Amino acid sequence: MRRPFTTCAPMLLMVALAPAALFAQTPPTAQTPPAAGATQQAPPPAQPAGPPKLAFTTEAGLLLVQIKGDQTAVFEELVAKLRAGAGKTEDAAVKGQLSNLKVYKTAEGAAGGNALYVILFDPVTKDAEYELFALVQKVMTPDELRAPETSEWFKKATSAFAAGYNKLSLTPVK
Secondary structure, three states: OHHHHHHHHHHHHHHHHHHHHHOOOEOOOOOOOOOOOOOOOOOOOOOOOOOOOOOOOOOEEEEEEEEOHHHHHHHHHHHHHHHHHHHHOOOHHHHHHHOOEEEEEOOOOOHHHOEEEEEEEOOOOOOOOOOHHHHHHHHOOHHHHHOHHHHHHHHHHHHOEEEEEEEEEEOOOO
16 A cells, blocks of 8 residues: 555655746846945946856847736836936947847736736847846946935835746747
């Protein structure tokens, strides 16, 4: 009688853990701008050049982002800041990355009442940083980064994420 249980137990464990392995995600990381009240300080020092936290190595890239159902306006504000910043930044590399930004909200949503957004970058700048909060910081002016409300906005935007990013590096089929 014990034989079927011992044979089934590993299989049950494998089936139970499969969704976790399939949907493993990278959490969003926000580099918090200067604290509120730091209006007289210089802009934050440039981060040392290192490998990007979120990069694509193919011709196009796609991010699947789950946002808490009641926080969609906050996420859409983040997208609006990216688009507005792309128009005013003087950084040609960042301008190029964001020039092909397309963001979609799925009609189906995600598990747990979360909203699911699809972010498409086509084409991508290979091996460039595509983490959304890092991009927002790159397109904000030093004055915007020092503004007291910016720190609170970053906290609110970070907490809107129900889960991390699901990244897909895409290669066109010819």
